[in-house]
Amino acid sequence: VQTTRKALLRYGLISGSLVIFFWCMFLSLRYTSALNTSVLFTLVPGLSGMYAALIVRERLGRARLLALSIGLVGAIWVIFRGDVQELLSLTWNRGDSIFFVGCLAMGLYTPLVKMLHRGEPMEVMTFWVLVTGIVWLLPIGGFALTQITWSGVPASTWAWVFYLAVFSTVVSFYITQFAIPVIGPTRTMAYSYLYPGLVLVIEVILGHGWPELKVIPGICIIIVAMFVLQRTPMGKGSD
Template identity: 35%
Template sequence: MNISKLRANIYVLFATFLVAGSFIASINLATVVNPISLTFLRFIGAILILLPLILSKAEYRNKVFSTIPRAMIISLFYSLYFMGMFEALKTTTALNTATLYTLVPLFTAILAFFIFKDHISFNKFIVYIVGLIGTIWVIFKADISLLINFSLNSGDYIFILGSISMCFYSISLKFLYKEGDIPIVIVFCTLIGGAIWMGLGLFIFNKSLDWNLIQGRLLYDMLYLIIGATILTVYFYQKSTVVLGPSKVMSYIYLNPVAVAILLLFIDNKAIELAVVPGIIISTIATFLLQRDKKVKV
């Protein structure tokens, strides 16, 4: 693995833990402000933070208008995922969505095969399945009865469509990338597009902003979502997807439950249940096997 690929893997690993932290930060916020409004505020806040940087350099300013059209497409897929998730949660459960989200790496690999001709060997396909099993093990906490009782409903089908949008988001990061693009400008323009799409979402679903309800410690949670879970993650995903490709980047989704468990251990001193340790090990091994080069058998 060369230096650029190693750096890209480090970026996406950081992004995975930042996303995991967003689940923890969102717990209290979600009970106060509706999720669409929260995401809209994340985009607006991130735009305002990046705006002085973009305006400070002529090379950044000159790239904005040429980047916006492509960023609108990228941000559309990103926003459709959130809208699909919010709509799905009206009729399904967080457990169902977490389970279905584990299909994203495999879906992305299949789409990348058709779009970028990324070959999926039988061995690699098996690793995807193993990673999925390991992640589901963690999600269901090794409780076979929960898995047996798992069933799909109308909200789940909506979330599956949202998850496919997330696959296209990752693919579009690479497909729409042009030589000479400035990553921070792409991030800025993607956030602008996201704010526009989420604003439309607020109108379509008739949701109020309620930003005045974010007070006290919730302000710190919101700041984390804006900087850590929005600016940095979008930047890290942009940088890593161009180098690694969407399939390898999305395979880190298998580590999401693992990252949440580790963060809860350090932040809330919540011990990792022994029953989920095998699932953590399986998910971790599968994720890193999927990072190996095509010429290396997995």
Template identity: 30%
Template sequence: MPPSQTEAAPARHNTYAGGREKIMAHLAMLLFAALISGSFSLGGMIAKQVSPAPLMLMRYIVTIIAMAVIAFGFARQPFRVPEKPLRFLWLGLLLAIYMLTMFIALEFTSPVQTGAVFTLMPLVSAVFAFFILGQKTRTGVLASLLIAGAGAIWVIFHGDLDAILGFDVGRGELIFFIGVVSHALYVPLLRFLDRRDNPLVFGFWLAVGVAFWLALAAAPDLLSVDITALDWKFWAILVYIGVVTTAGTFQLLQYASMRLPASKVLGYGYLTPTSIIIFEAALGNGWTSLSVMIGAAVTACGLLVMALLPD
């Protein structure tokens, strides 16, 4: 008698992909980093039109609609309550905490400071993966992550050594660290709570879980949103971020987290500052300094070494 889905799932917790699947997982995370970076540049164009919590809720409503059409329309998956539905609420809570603490932290500190806190995420995730999944991070992988992280910090602080040495841990940094811990926990839990769900259906229910918590956070500000005052550019960017960025990154992150260790998956977040530089240049906002580009190259080299090392 074949094992049930519930019984089979734990066997995947400590197994990694090999060959082609591993390469595809790394490519998925490269695309993930590019999509996330693009959302920063595009999101900045509409962020001032709607307050943060309602804007994120609107983004996830778009994602829910898109995932429903794709999963239950085009892919013709059956619409039913998934196995252990509460897991989507817990996963959604972790993502909602991450996004909300990011915006709250920016009221007390700068994007540069929050970016520096962000570099702790792969290391924190490696700790969670050890206790939840039994994943052990090899010394070489850890060293490459530290190198990539150092390059990312150099980029975040614009190559200013005095700014790096003057880093001050205040209220904003501590608030965002809670978000970083939440997202670091999210990735190994994706693998731990896997029940062999269809990726499209999983993405739909995850978006529902995130939107539930965002609706609670956005409720006080929803009445202040004037829908009629929002132009077509706002809606175009919102649809792009909700469909391509959010729905797309759900699928990419789930795919990679089933095939790579958590520390390797989140290590690609270090590419975000570099990718933002490229996007900003493509939008005509100019290139950064040579010193910062060297830091970006160090990050890329560190991640390349990480990708080539055994899991």
């Protein structure tokens, strides 16, 4: 797939935001919990909305701002399964600070795609975003590859690596980048509010039981927020 130096710079800026996020995420989990990072990640749609307003002049409007706030509440409700005491018991630590920096970077992702897309096929953009992402990652973690005993890596690990590489990365990024020019950066990133609810669905499918009734209000709040976000007309810079 041919490209130009200017295009590589565009793709490098986009992949840079993703690399910073994932690097911060994995580093932060050495010092904090997955629960804490889940809560912090709910800030990303709002951050994307603010960045989009500044970078691509997307008008959020009162309805969309309200929906983003409601979605934030709903997502946190589901994460904590309606347990207010568990929410209040959270403490800020070093890992949370690291992950928050990552969230600031991730918030730039969808606005940057909107700003830097030049009409090329999304397959091309996805390919070069992934390639430039590898270029960013090599100086950070390439040295560690020489320290791995590859023959000792179990087949199950390779299977999960394949899943993460194909579905969580290539397919996910392609769909996201395809959606951004169509529905806008804020709407696209707002779908991340659905993650906690989708996790509950997966748990049900895996036989872990249905969620408690006190979780249902959070799911309903998210559905309402998503409906408002998707029905609100797009402002300047989003069409």
